[in-house]
Amino acid sequence: MKKIILILLFISNFLLANNIGKIVSFNGEATILREGKTIQVDKNSVFQKDDTLNTKENTKLQILFLDETIISIGQNSTLKINDYLFEEKNTKAEFTMAKGIFRTITGKIGKIAPENFKLKTKSASIGIRGTQIVVALENNNEKIFCTEGQIEIKTQILT
Secondary structure (H helix, E strand, O other): OHHHHHHHHHHHHHHHHOEEEEEEEEEOOEEEEEOOEEEEOOOOOEEEOOOEEEEOOOOEEEEEEOOOOEEEEOOOOEEEEEEEEEOOOOEEEEEEEEEEEEEEEOOHHHHHOHHHEEEEOOOEEEEEEEEEEEEEEEOOEEEEEEEEEEEEEEEOOOO
């Protein structure tokens, strides 16, 4: 009996270890694309590295990541989690914002290793330096506002 309990604890810890963020506020309709499968978002949804989130009309949600980074996402938006690692000595986060409206408040990664926190759009790579930003992306028009702290923007073209 003890072996079964230990095995179940190990399996559940392993599965939970892949989770890097969770929904803390949700209103509307959204989906997560994970490993080729579409998952409907609800108030209990969790996120993993390589997930792509798509929101629909009249949708707002917030994701809280393990390092306490908060990303708020508006309607008709697409966010891809390219990379995320939050460990004692190794931390990094990289997100692609393909379209829509986003507000980001950096957490511990932005404070511990700001050079390892990146937000990408079609034409820019934004290096976060322990800050808050708002990004609005429509067609070929990108608006990036830094409301607290500082950011570094590098022009790029994503394929």
